Amino acid sequence: MILQLRTPAKLNIGLWILGRRHDGYHELLSLFLPITLWDELRAEVAPELSVEYTPAHEFANDLVLQAARKLQQRLGIATGAKIWVRKQIPVGAGLGGGSSDAAACLLLLQRLWGRELPAQELAHCAAELGSDVPFFLHPTPAIVRGRGERLQPVQLRFPYPIVVLYPGFSISTAWAYAQLRQVPPPHRVAPPQEWEGVLAEIASAPEQLPRYFCNDFESVLLPHYPMLGELQRALYECGAAYAGLSGTGSALFAVFRSVEHAERALQLRERLPGAQAFLCHVLEGGS
Numbered sequence: 001m002i003l004q005l006r007t008p009a010k011l012n013i014g015l016w017i018l019g020r021r022h023d024g025y026h027e028l029l030s031l032f033l034p035i036t037l038w039d040e041l042r043a044e045v046a047p048e049l050s051v052e053y054t055p056a057h058e059f060a061n062d063l064v065l066q067a068a069r070k071l072q073q074r075l076g077i078a079t080g081a082k083i084w085v086r087k088q089i090p091v092g093a094g095l096g097g098g099s100s101d102a103a104a105c106l107l108l109l110q111r112l113w114g115r116e117l118p119a120q121e122l123a124h125c126a127a128e129l130g131s132d133v134p135f136f137l138h139p140t141p142a143i144v145r146g147r148g149e150r151l152q153p154v155q156l157r158f159p160y161p162i163v164v165l166y167p168g169f170s171i172s173t174a175w176a177y178a179q180l181r182q183v184p185p186p187h188r189v190a191p192p193q194e195w196e197g198v199l200a201e202i203a204s205a206p207e208q209l210p211r212y213f214c215n216d217f218e219s220v221l222l223p224h225y226p227m228l229g230e231l232q233r234a235l236y237e238c239g240a241a242y243a244g245l246s247g248t249g250s251a252l253f254a255v256f257r258s259v260e261h262a263e264r265a266l267q268l269r270e271r272l273p274g275a276q277a278f279l280c281h282v283l284e285g286g287s
């Protein structure tokens with residue numbers, strides 16, 4: 001029997017780095033939005049654990065395989081699984097594809113093996129795999145704090161078309177944070193704590209997004225990658241209400257009022273070899 005599960009990408013709407021923690025991680029604040037850009041996992045019982053990617057890809061740190069091994073150990077079982085991952089979410093783009101796949105692996109193998117961890121233990125297991133992995137266990141709009149593990153789900157109806165533009169190259173998260181340490185970002189005032197009011201305002205008027213949200217990595221990374229700055233400006237020229245870097249990049253995203261303007265922005269992928277563009281929407285309550 002083969003089971004399958006699709007799992008979404010996410011966008012960081014705003015990303016503030018608020019300081020360095022004692023454990024070496026950075027304290028951050030962000031609004032995570034799951035979007036309709038999907039990877040798909042399939043799995044069947046097998047003697048051993050194995051993972052196969054389409055398109056073919058080899059990861060130095062395969063989070064899906066790590067997730068499978070960790071769950072196997074936590075459940076105390078020897079059963080294996082053959083896992084297939086069909087990737088649409090670009091790798092190294094700040095869209096959370098690897099974390100999303102790892103979370104989906106945990107959920108899918110629990111079903112496949114007929115055993116489940118208690119919810120709190122599953123969340124802890126996910127956090128050990130990576131800061132963003134817990135979010136994808138229940139992908140719904142959320143304010144994210146800490147190193148990414150403190151999640152506050154929020155109500156947000158955000159019906160606007162979003163273009164995700166992958167420039168054809170990846171940016172290492174570790175490298176991006178290293179640049180942040182060398183050139184601290186300018187001081188940014190975090191949005192007010194009255195999130196309910198802020199979210200209601202951007203839901204009715206996405207043009208207000210720049211008033212409340214920014215990504216501290218833009219001032220650090222865009223000088224290294226001038227093309228990203230050019231694409232960001234081009235997205236605004238196409239009519240974007242807001243355009244920015246997702247996470248540590250390399251993907252940009254833009255929010256539009258109309259599908260017509262969004263479709264015009266999709267043509268920007270022709271400017272770079274290997275670039276991809278996706279027309280997406282926000283998932284209000286997960287997949």
